[in-house]
Amino acid sequence: MELRHLRYFVAVAEERNFTRAAERLHIAQPPLSRQIQQLEEMLGVGLIEKGARPLRLTEAGQFFLAHAKPLLDQVHDLKTMTQRVGKLERTVNVGFVASTLYGLLPDIIRRYRERHPEVELTLHEMTTVEQMKALKEGKIDMGFGRLKSQDPSIRRILLREERMVAALFPGHRLARAEAPVRLVDLVQEPLLVYPYSPRPSFADQVLALFSEVNLTPEHVVEVRELQIAMGLVAAGQGMSIVPASVQGMHHRNVVYRPIEDKHAFSPIFFSVRHMDRSPELAQMLAVIYGIYDDYGLPHTKERL
Missing domain, CATH: 3.40.190.290 (D-Maltodextrin-Binding Protein; domain 2)
Structure with missing residues (x-):
């Protein structure tokens, strides 16, 4: 599992739509769908309810979202603080x-x-x-x-x-x-x-x-x-x-x-x-x- 998987999933979960999420991430929709599918295969659980309109998360998806967002925030904090420390x-x-x-x-x-x-x-x-x-x-x-x-x-x-x-x-x-x-x-x-x-x-x-x-x-x-x-x-x-x-x-x-x-x-x-x-x-x-x-x-x- 890589950070991009977390970023892609959070975008889809927040936008509740693959098309809007792809636009937000500046990527095409098919690669985004494949990345989410790959993430579900790695975890061995479904994160998004199949065929739901509008898009809905499974219970596992809601759990994953609640923990993925703080992790991404921490990564961003680490980047910001490291850049600050490196400046004279x-x-x-x-x-x-x-x-x-x-x-x-x-x-x-x-x-x-x-x-x-x-x-x-x-x-x-x-x-x-x-x-x-x-x-x-x-x-x-x-x-x-x-x-x-x-x-x-x-x-x-x-x-x-x-x-x-x-x-x-x-x-x-x-x-x-x-x-x-x-x-x-x-x-x-x-x-x-x-x-x-x-x-x-x-x-x-x-x-x-x-x-x-x-x-x-x-x-x-x-x-x-x-x-x-x-x-x-x-x-x-x-x-x-x-x-x-x-x-x-x-x-x-x-x-x-x-x-x-x-x-x-x-x-x-x-x-x-x-x-x-x-x-x-x-x-x-x-x-x-x-x-x-x-x-x-x-x-x-x-x-x-």
Whole structure:
């Protein structure tokens, strides 16, 4: 069995069609069909149900797919990490969600560059979902995101839980409230959530806050990004729920109120490829934990 057999089978299984799989692999369909048949002969079991339309995997095929994909991811990781080790100049690509830019991420990047000037850092703004894909494709080496997700090829380290706040127009009835607002106080307000794609996103995390206390916002407006949500809040078009670090935007027509509900937190995750143990990643974690200690922020510490 060779790696190409795994790649060919995964393509067929994901596309559920030999023609589309062949196009994806840039090969003709007959050779692809022969390779799959050869794989089944080597294993001594059928992987694809004969004559099924659309294409369906057998139980053995589903098992093989579940284990083949992580193996291919590991091979890709090995290639990427070996190429990085072989380069004299260290380059690290960092993905981040927009809201972290208003928190401590700038401090983290600045300190890392001061301590490790030999490493070239490049930043890429992308959602958590986009980061997961970019990590597996080798386009970034680490990511700062907020959504919980499970992927056997990605290791996610919880850095800390950040309090969430309500963003309101200064003239809003709750803007001058002395006590923290409650989710039940906000359920009838036009709720601006972001981004509307790709999903799942931070929008789903906000909606889940209401769901956890058996509430459903009456009017949800999905917008493309954080900055648009804040602009619409400033225009009095609704309110939004954002991580506390977004208060660093200092918008003159937006006020922020703490949310009383004890589960109103947004996690910050540090994501890397599961096999990656490069020194740059360990150095970045050391910088992150040092800054958190300096600011006295509660956080968890893990090693790669």
